[in-house]
Amino acid sequence: MSAIPPAAGAVFPDHVPPELRWDHSLRDFALELDDPFMAVCRLHEGPDIFYARDISQERPGWVITRHALQNQAFLDHEHFSSKGNSGLDQMLGAGFRLIPIDCDPPEQTAYRMMINPLFTPRAVEALDAPVAATCDRLIAQFDDRDGCEFIEDFAIPFPSYIFLSLFGMPVEEAPQFLEWEAGLLRGRTIEERVAAARGVKDYLQGFIAQQRVRPTTELLKVILQAKSGDRPISDEELLGMLYTFYVGGLDTVSSTLGWIMRHLALDPELQQRLRANPDLIPRAIEEFARAYSVVSTVRRVAQDFTFHGVEMREGDLALMPLFLAGRDPRMWDSPHEIDLDRRGNALTFASGPHICVGRFLARRELRIALERILGRFENIRIRPGESYSYHTSPVYGVDRLALTWSRAAP
Template identity: 40%
Template sequence: MGDPVLAMNDGNSAPAHVPAELVIPFDFHSDPLFKTDPFEAVRWQHENAPRIFYSPTHYLLPGCWIVTKAEDIRYVLQSPEIFSSRGQVGFSSLIGENWDLVPLELDPPHHAPLRGLLNPLFSPKEVAKMDAGVREAASRLIAKIEGGKECEFVSTFAQPFPVSVFLQLLGLPLEEMPMFLEWEAGLLKSFSAETRVKSIRSIVDYLRGAIQQRRENPGTDLISFSVQAEIDGRKLTEDEIIGICFLLFIGGLDTVASSLGFHFHYLATHPELQAKLRADRSLIPAAVEEFLRLYSIVISHRRVTQDTEIGGVLLKAGDWVSVPTFNASRDPAEFSNPNDFDLDRAANRHVAFSYGPHRCIGSHLARREFVVAYNEILDRIPPFRIKEGTEVRTNGGAVFGIDEMHLAWD
């Protein structure tokens, strides 16, 4: 595909207030590059695109503004009074229901109390208590592959490692992981409306059953916490409980797994960095931050609540705005050589975990999972590379990821 900036249409498929020269059809999944390198597929957005443009062919929405600069992305993410989170994912509406993902789809003043309820569960202090369980999950999976000379990294480690950690937190059975991953793929990686609806319904029905079980026999897991929690002396509503549980469920299934694929692809293709981290493990936290910047993978959305401007461009109430985290984390105005890995990069202000009031609630746990994964694999797997004769398959969409990657070692 040629540079999308040069493939502008006449503006007829966009609202009247959108200048024709800012209409650029782009859907974040159909370009063939998304199958091999999604970050190359969007590179033009932070190198050769307008500050903001409008795509009438957005993969989830009928039309959407796409922001390309870090300054503007931070502005959108920290201005909920102008850019609302309500309905930004819209899972419940697809099955004829009307609950929000909590607290992701809540705006002030409703957001703060529920966010405040959940924040302590993922504080650095609480994450430190999870360390043994995180290490055990990684160790158990590595034990299955360390005796061989190759593995398909996504299915043997990148997916089951963070998912097993979160299933323990939710009190859900590890043996049902394949079913959960099938639902996750249908929900987040399918572009079929029918498949997405089927996956949402399966997850909701399952979680409602788990919620009812916790009411009858509460435990110490996060679903039990949601069932028993109170705000200002009241129990959470049914919609709040399913909104929390659904968000925790999908949050634990995908983003860390997708990130691990990109991180270890880079290590497999850059043996000098792999050797450096093997020799000096104190460098791993800095490497994690740089990988998070280089491979910011999430696209989120906001709805404009009042007429406003970004870079002198009029956005009208009701418009949708897409804020790709990779556009902020690879903005050349923020980072020198933004498409390169720099272990010594200072002031690494990436937005891999979003920004503002909806900054990722699980960021401390995710960082811990990355550090544990690096250390455990470097401890027990010899220097690894991409297996000769195999292809790395990737995907675009709401969360960029690697679907298949074969590693080999001597």
């Protein structure tokens, strides 16, 4: 199938027909070209659904390549279940769940009813001030220089600081949180990743105990008073929830921001257009989020059934790489172009019951960051002679982005 002929190495389950077997790793396939989004989109030449030897962390499973099919799967939790999919229980002990991400409706719906009101467009408007203050604090660290290493100096710390501020955690904790984040997402050994995951868990457990006595932010007051059915939310549920906010809002925002700034550094015309017309920035964020969808998310097949002619078995994994939906040529004209006049609903934040709780906050974070960076620095470009590298797991992200600029007149 597709661009790469299958080798004979892997063992595939019997129910997978030979023409849908792909003896490759999705992560490595995307690393084959200079641009991982272009590299992975070669899969649009193949079948709409196929079975890969390695969809992530060396696990085999189905890959759903089309926008329409992914959307359908997101809406069908009876066949495509989220139960326990994060696999964090293997790192943090049996029973540990990310809430609501590891649950299916109706349990998941009850959790969403608790947290949705906290992240409506109106509710996140109130967070503009702390988000802008975070931006300014980070920019101040390189404001007098002619450039920065954007990923380390801005993209990674930005959402971490916002997480601390959202939950009223002391800003002095930032270096520790950044260390855990690095361990959790980029740790080289399983031991490093488990140690970081435990560090976050222990910290959040202590934090919940303090907050039960004296909550520090409105957000926490509301969450602490929330009920699960007719009983108060337990410490275990709260831990799973705070943990989801932590892992959900960091790498996603940093990575998206990294691709956006790389794109703008290579597209001076668009950069100048947005600088001159900041009211176009929200539209640009939608387009960037579509074209640079960084997440792929997994479901477990809950019962044997046939999905668009493909026989799936209970227990199979099915991957929805959102970057394939975001650039599906059956859904979008010229999908690799950033077109500010484009309309249509991208799946960057998924759809259905699990649609990202933080999507309005994420958009505002990205908008505020772009407004401030484009307003402050002109002629942003990649520092000459700098090399570029990226990773394609767990999300698509830029490793290093050395930028240089001229300062805008005050």
